[in-house]
């Protein structure tokens with residue numbers, strides 16, 4: 001996409017147009033190597049594409065028209081230059097992400113979960129990591145108290161583990177655009 005000289009004001013106009021949209025669409029940003037980096041508001045993605053910092057990989061059917069440009073709303077963009085990313089710190093499990101990973105289901109009995117349970121209780125040194133937190137219902141949580149599942153006669157239905165990237169992104173962003181799936185797989 002080439003950017004006419006008069007486009008700078010246009011970029012501003014697009015920012016405003018996109019900002020007034022009732023639900024801000026979001027775009028997945030890929031590194032030059034196609035590795036997913038982050039999710040940004042679509043208006044930021046438009047600015048990166050118009051500024052030739054990124055190329056448009058996938059876009060929505062919707063477009064934005066203005067005097068000089070027609071810009072599709074990006075859903076996936078790729079940075080033109082490789083950005084060195086410091087080895088990502090492990091994301092610690094948020095309540096929302098744990099519920100999403102466990103499908104809001106108690107990992108002991110299968111009922112609807114309302115609590116977060118530390119498998120090895122925190123009082124016994126259990127860490128707050130993906131492998132030690134599960135969604136649980138009030139009943140199982142109360143029954144377990146400060147005991148291990150074994151001590152409480154409870155059994156985990158699955159072995160808790162860190163979620164796949166798309167689950168994590170969905171938990172952080174709220175939803176995953178269908179266009180993102182192929183880049184988030186694995």
Ligand SMILES: [Zn+2]
Nearest residue numbers: 106109137140
């Ligand atoms: Zn339960």
